[in-house]
Amino acid sequence: RKEVEQDPGPFNVPEGATVAFNCTYSNSASQSFFWYRQDCRKEPKLLMSVYSSGNEDGRFTAQLNRASQYISLLIRDSKLSDSATYLCVVTFNTNAGKSTFGDGTTLTVKP
């Protein structure tokens, strides 16, 4: 079993739709959680950190469920420009700051 697992998708949604991705992690000692966005053949870019209390940035909401060991990303009112691969990243404290990346979930938003 992978340490960090994501549904690869692809998720194909119409503009304006709400879409949610989940990411599960296996190490209960995990400390920090992030969502990155990666456009085709480009570098990943930090989208959001994920806090225990949940956090929101415009149309994007990230939540953490430590009991069930998953994080989620909700995108409301999808735009064409949201089409990308979304990477879940988990940092395990015992690795002194190294992180494990999920394989990514691909989202395509269609007109």
Add this chain to the structure above:
Amino acid sequence: DADVTQTPRNRITKTGKRIMLECSQTKGHDRMYWYRQDPGLGLRLIYYSFDVKDINKGEISDGYSVSRQAQAKFSLSLESAIPNQTALYFCATSDKKPTGQGNGYTFGSGTRLTVV
């Protein structure tokens, strides 16, 4: 100029050749990393360095070596390239631990390496 610069952007090399990928950063971060990305496999850590005198192996270090020439420079070498090292390579930096509010990695634009 980009915060994290990788050179070259693309490279085709022959099996058995030695090749160096270079990374420089203007972020002032102490921590630097080399990752490779293969289709469907996500990013995997090759080597990382937490300061100039610190070098650590990642999960897939075999066949690779690194050099931290300065705080701002971290190079990755393939001593004798083989076809299964064909991949997209990313250099990244972070400020101390990539934990806590606002912290995370800053990636370079990547080097697309093809070994034939």
